[in-house]
Amino acid sequence: MGFEDATKGEIDQALQLSWQAFQVYKEYPLTKRAELMATIAHELNKGAANLIPVAAKETNLDAARLQSELKRTIFQLESYAEACIDGTWLDARIDTADKSKSPVKPDLRKMLIPLGPVIVFGASNFPFAYSTAGGDTACALAAGCSVIVKAHPAHAETSDLVAAIIKKALHALNMPEDIFIHIHGTSFEVGKELVEHPLTKAVGFTGSLEGGRALFDIGARRPVPIPVFAEMGSVNPVFLLPGKLRQDAKAIASQLATSITLSAGQFCTNPGILVGIDNESLLKFRDYLELEVEKVPPVKMLHPSIAKSFHEKRNAALQQNDVKVIATAKYEENELQSLPTIATVKAKSFLNNPLLHKEVFGTYSLLVKCSDVDEMIEVAKALEGQLTATIIGTSEEIRDRPQLINTLKERAGRLVMNGVPTGVDVAIGMHHGGPYPATTDSRFTAVGADGIRRFARPVCYQNWENELLPDALKNENPLHIWRTVNNQLTKNPVGRFPE
Amino acid sequence: MGFEDATKGEIDQALQLSWQAFQVYKEYPLTKRAELMATIAHELNKGAANLIPVAAKETNLDAARLQSELKRTIFQLESYAEACIDGTWLDARIDTADKSKSPVKPDLRKMLIPLGPVIVFGASNFPFAYSTAGGDTACALAAGCSVIVKAHPAHAETSDLVAAIIKKALHALNMPEDIFIHIHGTSFEVGKELVEHPLTKAVGFTGSLEGGRALFDIGARRPVPIPVFAEMGSVNPVFLLPGKLRQDAKAIASQLATSITLSAGQFCTNPGILVGIDNESLLKFRDYLELEVEKVPPVKMLHPSIAKSFHEKRNAALQQNDVKVIATAKYEENELQSLPTIATVKAKSFLNNPLLHKEVFGTYSLLVKCSDVDEMIEVAKALEGQLTATIIGTSEEIRDRPQLINTLKERAGRLVMNGVPTGVDVAIGMHHGGPYPATTDSRFTAVGADGIRRFARPVCYQNWENELLPDALKNENPLHIWRTVNNQLTKNPVGRFPE
Incomplete structure (x- = not known):
């Protein structure tokens, strides 16, 4: 099955159509936006039996994982639809005249x-939840935006099926079909033209640092810059404090081994760096981790190019000074499969070698051995920005280590205490x-x-007559939403005291 | 009095010191941030008698205007301090475990x-309210950020005095003095080095499109991009619908003349384009406007370079095809002064000439004559992004012209109905x-x-023990702030039902 790259002419037409549909869609009441999202969710659920096998074939992800990802996708649509109706996100503010x-x-x-x-760019590692009808699409639809998805070429057929489901929902509700447009493209040019088009107003992307940064740069360099929100993954460091490790080395090792090897390590929150203090507890932890990781069979990765990149980056990391393999799954190396691997390095070598700070997308983690907590802090300071950082420690250890x-x-967006970073609720x-x-x-x-x-901006109405205001801002509060009226959060109509 | 440009070494030192002070400042409770802001406000009020004459000398703004601007600056600090303590802006969200x-x-x-x-770049046209202790500084301090202000060279002495007041407040409260750092710079290099420094995390700017875009580009091109929020003004179009104009031509002309000529037109919300339908009411309106504008004396502008730019841009605009002067203050042209001017042009000529869409900073407005409302819509569509758009019309006219x-x-951030865009509450x-x-x-x-x-980002705590959480997120809600607990806005402690 072949998917042709969209031409420049087709991209221009898509944006023109998307713009026209946006004019209609943005005027819908919140309930109608939510209805569309709920209908897409419903149709996805009905279509599961068709979707899963195609996605499995294209991504090598197993059916159970894909089932749960589809469930998550449906939940996202439903819960953002609820948030859409709830209307708190509108940040309605009213200051009455004085x-x-x-x-x-x-x-x-x-x-x-x-x-x-x-414009939404589908992710390679989440064919459902962060692709065609995924989180970015759901957020944009809730905000009142029209959406153009560029299918990820690694699961173009799945993307086509999901797009057909969204179109079906639009037809069923008698809404303009161009509220959602689906485009294919393997070349970078397609993405570039989509982001450069004057009618494009924002971009959502999930993927590699190289890809995300390239799109961000295009968005920032436009005559009229636009926001490009790119989520580009990280190494998600886990800091193992000695007291807790002494208590629970085995359980922690088991939990981390699962997190590291889950879905062939193909999560953006996969823990790629473990940081501990070189003592007996860490040795014990290392041994448990070795045992756990050796049990994990290699798994076919999402795509041959992803597997190739994993092996290249893994091998490059293992060749660095002072890096030693401590655990690897006992299987033949296969260029299409992951190869669960834990390596180790002394903090001093880690601090001197930025290559070791970079993500190896897949089942690879590096255990960094420090001489003491101060050196752990040095390691933390050397890290780039992260989606997550995890601290394994007793209450006392965490309280006593504010630095x-x-x-x-x-450095991080989420701080996990005594857990694992995978599993993004x-x-x-x-x-x-x-x-x-x-x-x-x-x-x-x-x-x-x-x-x-991400996909909305404020507009202020000054001195408007009540009847001419959008419902969200009318005195009566017909949408029954939370609003800040004269600096007080309230659901009351304007003019009723206490507000 | 001379103000030396900061050297590269001094800028690096400033950022190092600012970073260290930030480590202390960000840990303060909200009440302490608010205390700093209120103390700065108090000291500004006490220092008014010293500040006003210096600012008047440097900016040519009159004492009454400067008094009211200083009052606004004080109000900003006080009201953002109140918002800081109120804590709603923290967007605290709690989802309890299940x-x-x-x-x-x-x-x-x-x-x-x-x-x-x-980094805050002071504005030329607001020596107090959008400069050293102005809106951006107040927002950054409320967010918990340390601040480095680059003084606007056109009012460097005023900036120095205000900086001394902020330092005084910091000393009085026994807070690290480097929470606020003041830097001078006339060359673009100083700004560039401030924005490029790796420890700089965000930028606030108020000024020209050229200056703002240049800083935005520097921020976006860094190895680690940072948000550069630049407010760069606009032409703030006013759309005059025929019914309302027929009723109230005189009052509307009077109100607009005041708005256009206020403070020598040196507001970013100054109405630079008026759009009406070429009929008898518009002729009448034009005549009233002429009478009003002719009465307004020219005023010395903020700075010789600003006056020079006004005259250059005004003259360039007046030389365009089909542009005719309809009103100008009856005074000799003086290269340091504004010259209140209204010109007129047919919509067709306006639509064909993008130069006429650009801001002429000062007392210059262009009346665009359309043949009908459809042509008004064409004019609206041709405009770039705007801070404000004003609609003068009867309720019926506004209701009947949704397009x-x-x-x-x-195209606009604020829609004013039957008012003027100047006066940003x-x-x-x-x-x-x-x-x-x-x-x-x-x-x-x-x-x-x-x-x-603009100056804050979310961080999520996953599975943290209550005692280890920041106060804003503790079960007891010790700060008594609004929080979203299990999707419900509430001030109740966690665990009390209904939440």
Whole structure:
């Protein structure tokens, strides 16, 4: 099955159509946006039996993993639809006029409105949850934006099937079909032209640092710059404090081995660096980890090119000064498969070698051995921006090491205590983001309903008559949403006291 | 009095010191941040008698205007300090664990934390309110960031005095003095080095499109990109619908004449384009406007270079095809003064000449004559991004012209109905921002407490023990702030039902 790259003419047409559909879509009430999202979720559920085998063939992910990913995708659509109706994300603000002031304080009312057509680039490692009908698409639709998805070429057929489901939902609801447009492209040119098009207003991307940065640069260099939110993964360091390790070395090793090898290590929150203090507990932990990791069979990776990159980066890392393999799955190396691997290095060598700080996408983790907690802090300081940082420690250890926690907080979007970074819950309390190079803008999240805000901007109505205001800002509060009225959060209509 | 440009070494030292002070400042409770801001406000008030004459000498702004600007500056510090303590801006989110789920739903708690040292570039036209202790500084301090201000060279002495007041406040409160650092620089290099420094985490700028875009580009091209929020002004179009103009031509002309000529037109919300339908009412309006504008005396502009640019741009605009002067103050042209001027042009000529769409900073406005409302919409569509758009119309006219309103909403951050765009109230309902080139990121505001969010990012705590969490996220809610607990906004402690 062949998928032709969209031509420049087709991309221009797609943006024109998307812009026209946006004009209609943005005027829909929140309930209608939510209805579209819920209908897509419903159709995805109905289509599961068709989707899973195709996705499995294209990505080598097993059916159970794909089932659970599809469930997550449906949950995202449903929960962002609920957040959409809830309307708190609109950040509605009302300051009523004060005619006693000189000059007169005008009536000011503000809410978020959608940016316009959003380009979504599907992720290789999540054919459902971060691709065609995934998190970025759901956030953009909730915000009131039209969406153009560029299918990830590694699962183009799955993407086509999901796109057909979205189109079906649009037809069923009698909505303009160009609210969602699906495009194929293997060449970088297609992405570049999509981001450069004057009608493109924002971009969501999940993938490699190289790809994300290239799109960010294109977005920033446009005559009219646009926000390009790229989530580009990280090494997700795990800091093992000695007291806790002494207590629980075995359980911690087991939990981490699972996290490291889950889905062939193909998660952006995969823990790629473990940092501990070189003592007897760490030796014990290392031995347990070895035992666990050796049991894990290699798994076919998402795509031959991803497997090739894994082996190249793994081998390059293993060839660095002072790096030693401590555990590897006992199987023949196969160029299409992951090869679960734990290596080790002394902190001094790690600190002197930036290559060792980089992500090896797949089942590879490096255990960094420090002489003491101060050296752990040095290691933490040497790290780039991260999606997550994990601290394994007793309450006392964490309380007594504010400098370590602080250093990690400066570098990460999420701080996990005595757990593992894999498993990114879809919840408003989640932050899936972090300082560069984890993402291109640490102020926004790719997971949870707060991600909607990436695709919306405030507009203020000054001195508008009540009848001419959008419902979200009318005195009566017909949408029953939370609003900040004269600096107080309330659901009350304007003018009723206490507000 | 001479102010030396900071050297590269001094800039590096400033960032190192700012970073160290940030480590202390960010750990302060919100009340302590607010105390600093309130103390600066108090000291500014006490210092008014010294500040006003110096600012008047440096900027040519009159004492009354400077008094009111200083009052605004004090109000900004006080009201953002209140917002800081209120804590709603922290976007605290709590999703409690659910052990019945498989996999177990972890406890997730999220809040905003400061980005780090922020560089603030003072504005030429607001020596107090958008300079040294102005809106960007106040937002950054509320967010928990340390601040480095680069003084605007046109009012370097005023900036020095204000900086001394901030230092005094820091000393009085026994806080590290490097929470605030003041730097001089006339060359672009100083700004470039400040934005390029690896310890710089964000930038606030108010000024020209050229200056703002240059800093934005530097920020985006860094190895680690940072957000550069630049507010760069706009032409703030005013659309005059025929029904309302027929009713109120005289009052509208009077109000607009004041807005156009206020403070020598040196506001970023100065209305630079008026759009009407070429009929008898518009002729009448034009005549009233002429009478009003002719009465306004020229005023010395902020700086000889600004006056020079005004005259150059004004003259270039007046030389364009079909542009005719309809009103100009009856005074000799003086190269240091503004010269209140209204010109007129047919919509067709305007649409064909992008030069006429550009801001002429000062007392110059262009009346664009359309044949009908459809042509007004064409004019609206031809405009770039704007801070504001104003609609003068009856309720019926506005209700019946959704396409015009919609086109303006797409291009502007604030929609004024039957008023003038000048007068940017400091309130949470205000949006002072807008699509590029009004600002570099339409999702943020430069005025109002929502501006704090420009300088903060979320961090998520997963599975943390209650005692180890920051106060904002503890079960007890010791700060008594609004939080989203299991998707419900509440001030209740966690675990009390209803939440």
